[in-house]
Amino acid sequence: MAAVEGGVTRQTFDEVMVPVFAPASFIPVKGKGLEVWDQEGRRYLDLSAGIAVLALGHTPDAVVDALTEQAKKLWHISNYFTNEPVLELARKLVNATFADKVFFCNSGGEANEAAFKLARKWAQDNYGPQKNRIVSCFHAFHGRTLFTVSVGGQEKYTAGFEPLPQKIDHIGFNDIEAAKAAIKDDVCAVVVEPVQGEGGILPADPAYLQTLRQLCDQHNALLVFDEV
Ligand SMILES: Cc1ncc(COP(=O)(O)O)c(C=O)c1O
The missing domain is CATH 3.40.640.10 (Type I PLP-dependent aspartate aminotransferase-like (Major domain))
Known part of the structure; x- marks a missing residue:
């Protein structure tokens, strides 16, 4: 097998991860749009799209830019505070849908x-x-x-x-x-x-x-x- 990033392989999953999932036999390390590449540089078309949550594909420039910009400004503040991006998104969702309140969560x-x-x-x-x-x-x-x-x-x-x-x-x-x-x-x-x-x-x-x-x-x- 070719050199792998960080010295970990798919076998590492079986050794150190709780087996609640059965991931594919290769490890994707890079993605752009519809394509991903594995540790050995093989290219795949990703038709699963993160089980339908990557509507914009892998690493879209606008999202990467927004995340990078925010990560440099303010990273985490806990829910003892609110923050500007969350309020802007909530306002957009309320304006665009039937809902008049928004609840954000992680999954x-x-x-x-x-x-x-x-x-x-x-x-x-x-x-x-x-x-x-x-x-x-x-x-x-x-x-x-x-x-x-x-x-x-x-x-x-x-x-x-x-x-x-x-x-x-x-x-x-x-x-x-x-x-x-x-x-x-x-x-x-x-x-x-x-x-x-x-x-x-x-x-x-x-x-x-x-x-x-x-x-x-x-x-x-x-x-x-x-x-x-
Ligand atoms: C219909 C449906 N509901 C809920 C979930 C759970 O989502 P999550 O894995 O983000 O908790 C999934 C995940 O695949 C799903 O397909």
Whole structure:
């Protein structure tokens, strides 16, 4: 094998990393746009795009410049303070969308965890403690925290971590009749991926999403879309 950066190889992963993931056999060390290069200089087309979060490709100049400029000015200040870039982005998001408040976090799992907590809090505050059930889909994926794997509906991610958060029911994706049977007045939130990712890159039927919307309106539940 050719010389490697920093003396680490893919085998180092097996030696020193907790095996919660099974990364590819090569290590990307450089990327630009759609392309990445591994430790041995081999070029690849990256069609995975960071599981759909690299919408601008690898290392776009404008993003690199903005990060470099900010890193030289102010790096970290904790949440005892606010800061200008976060306020500017929040203002842009509020102006561009239906939302009037923004919550920033570090991962999809955290975003969903917050959404589920907020849904229960909102329902308890407005309708009482009995309105706490969450309905989601089998084969869904919403993150790796205990709450999000429980809502996710894939047993392989919850096995061994019991007892799990309660009052979570799963229905078949795109199953309108199952949705009608499951969504009642004690439901605080219905959670769905408009395109189910880990479940097989399956788009939701428009009629299914419309039914979820109607059922949530009818039963005063929040409809949470987990989408990129
Ligand atoms: C639909 C969906 N929700 C949530 C997550 C979790 O995001 P993160 O890995 O940033 O916690 C993922 C990650 O792939 C996802 O595909």
